[in-house]
Amino acid sequence: MSADSLQGRLLVAVPGMYDPNFDRTVVLLLEHTEDGALGLVLNRPSETGVGEALPGWEPVAATPPVVFVGGPVAPTGALALGTVTSGDAEGWTPVLGPVGLLDLTRAPAEAGSEVARARLFAGHAGWTAGQLEGEIAAGGWFVVDAEPDDALFSDPEQLWPAVLARQRGRLAWFANCPADPRDN
Numbered sequence: 001m002s003a004d005s006l007q008g009r010l011l012v013a014v015p016g017m018y019d020p021n022f023d024r025t026v027v028l029l030l031e032h033t034e035d036g037a038l039g040l041v042l043n044r045p046s047e048t049g050v051g052e053a054l055p056g057w058e059p060v061a062a063t064p065p066v067v068f069v070g071g072p073v074a075p076t077g078a079l080a081l082g083t084v085t086s087g088d089a090e091g092w093t094p095v096l097g098p099v100g101l102l103d104l105t106r107a108p109a110e111a112g113s114e115v116a117r118a119r120l121f122a123g124h125a126g127w128t129a130g131q132l133e134g135e136i137a138a139g140g141w142f143v144v145d146a147e148p149d150d151a152l153f154s155d156p157e158q159l160w161p162a163v164l165a166r167q168r169g170r171l172a173w174f175a176n177c178p179a180d181p182r183d184n
Helices: 131-137 148-152 156-165 169-176
Strands: 009-013 026-033 036-041 045-049 066-069 073-084 092-096 099-102 115-128 141-145
Touching: 009 156, 026 092, 026 148, 026 156, 036 066, 036 131, 073 092, 073 148, 092 148, 099 148, 115 131, 115 148, 131 141, 141 169, 156 169
Parallel strands: 066 115
Antiparallel strands: 009 026, 009 141, 026 036, 036 115, 045 066, 073 099, 073 115, 092 099
């Protein structure tokens, strides 16, 4: 990871980003290199229960226990974030403190250590080389520090304002921005 990497940080969509894939989203960047970036939208729950998509993972599913839409890229692919009871668990790769990527080819109990909580994502967000940097420079994203609890936040509709509200200065003001500026 280079010094300029945003890996492990959050992208918070600015108010007025009307792309339906990213309007009012919070994206955790899992990878950011000179070749591009990959992240997961943390606040787009679907209607699909975890057990429907991945039987056996229901007992460790974080609240709400549904599959989240991780982004528009590879929507039939799946990734999972989770916490484990031991940081050296097989099939767990750290991303943000106690939160890491889980190997979905293993059952939760096969991870070498128990999986404590997990969230399943269908698809992911991706950017080609320079694309994300261009979107940030154009004012499309706020880049802020992530907290481990963001990845498994239990009230996804409140994650966007919660992340903004904890920021310092004027950035915190955006937490109260209505979805439609005409409602202001």
